[in-house]
Amino acid sequence: QKEVEQDPGPLSVPEGAIVSLNCTYSNSAFQYFMWYRQYSRKGPELLMYTYSSGNKEDGRFTAQVDKSSKYISLFIRDSQPSDSATYLCAMSAYTGAGSYQLTFGKGTKLSVIP
Amino acid sequence: DAMVIQNPRYQVTQFGKPVTLSCSQTLNHNVMYWYQQKSSQAPKLLFHYYDKDFNNEADTPDNFQSRRPNTSFCFLDIRSPGLGDAAMYLCATSRESRGLVTQYFGPGTRLTVL
Numbered sequence: 151q152k153e154v155e156q157d158p159g160p161l162s163v164p165e166g167a168i169v170s171l172n173c174t175y176s177n178s179a180f181q182y183f184m185w186y187r188q189y190s191r192k193g194p195e196l197l198m199y200t201y202s203s204g205n206k207e208d209g210r211f212t213a214q215v216d217k218s219s220k221y222i223s224l225f226i227r228d229s230q231p232s233d234s235a236t237y238l239c240a241m242s243a244y245t246g247a248g249s250y251q252l253t254f255g256k257g258t259k260l261s262v263i264p
Numbered sequence: 265d266a267m268v269i270q271n272p273r274y275q276v277t278q279f280g281k282p283v284t285l286s287c288s289q290t291l292n293h294n295v296m297y298w299y300q301q302k303s304s305q306a307p308k309l310l311f312h313y314y315d316k317d318f319n320n321e322a323d324t325p326d327n328f329q330s331r332r333p334n335t336s337f338c339f340l341d342i343r344s345p346g347l348g349d350a351a352m353y354l355c356a357t358s359r360e361s362r363g364l365v366t367q368y369f370g371p372g373t374r375l376t377v378l
């Protein structure tokens with residue numbers, strides 16, 4: 151079993167729809183949970199991060215973490231064509247030697263159709 | 265703007281011909297990472313530098329080497345590229361701290377092996 155599982159999609163939605171992206175994980179040592187957005191042929195950019203169970207909202211984006219179920223979600227409200235990208239969940243754990251290591255999901259490719 | 269820069273953005277090499285990819289950063293971060301990302305897959309950590317200390321992932325092939333001559337620059341050397349090494353190579357940086365460690369990614373170098 152991989153440490154982080156993410157449905158690769160692709161996911162296609164109409165403009166204005168609510169999008170739900172999800173990841174599950176197995177490593178209880180993960181402390182921080184992040185969502186990155188990656189446009190085609192670009193590097194990932196950090197969208198949101200959280201470290202506790204519950205919801206965190208930033209504009210149209212809401213990140214949700216349920217540590218008891220080892221499940222995280224990203225919700226996008228009022229989705230726009232500009233949201234079309236691959237969304238990667240990532241989780242970090244302290245590895246010792248003063249550094250954290252990120253473990254990524256495979257990414258979900260999202261297309262928002264005008 | 266502070267950023268992570270990768271050169272070149274696209275690199276074509278021949279099977280077995282050594283290639284060097286470069287990364288520079290103006291963020292003054294002490295940790296630098298190299299990831300390999302193949303199509304529709306999660307970024308895979310190859311190695312990272314914590315200051316001058318080199319940390320190799322256990323499953324990174326010996327064909328991949330890295331150099332960090334100073335805080336700002338880091339290089340990825342592929343000694344004898346094979347067809348399976350064709351991928352996007354991502355450089356990332358972070359500032360280590362006892363807490364959330366956010367990694368900032370460059371735009372990536374897409375490597376083609378002929």
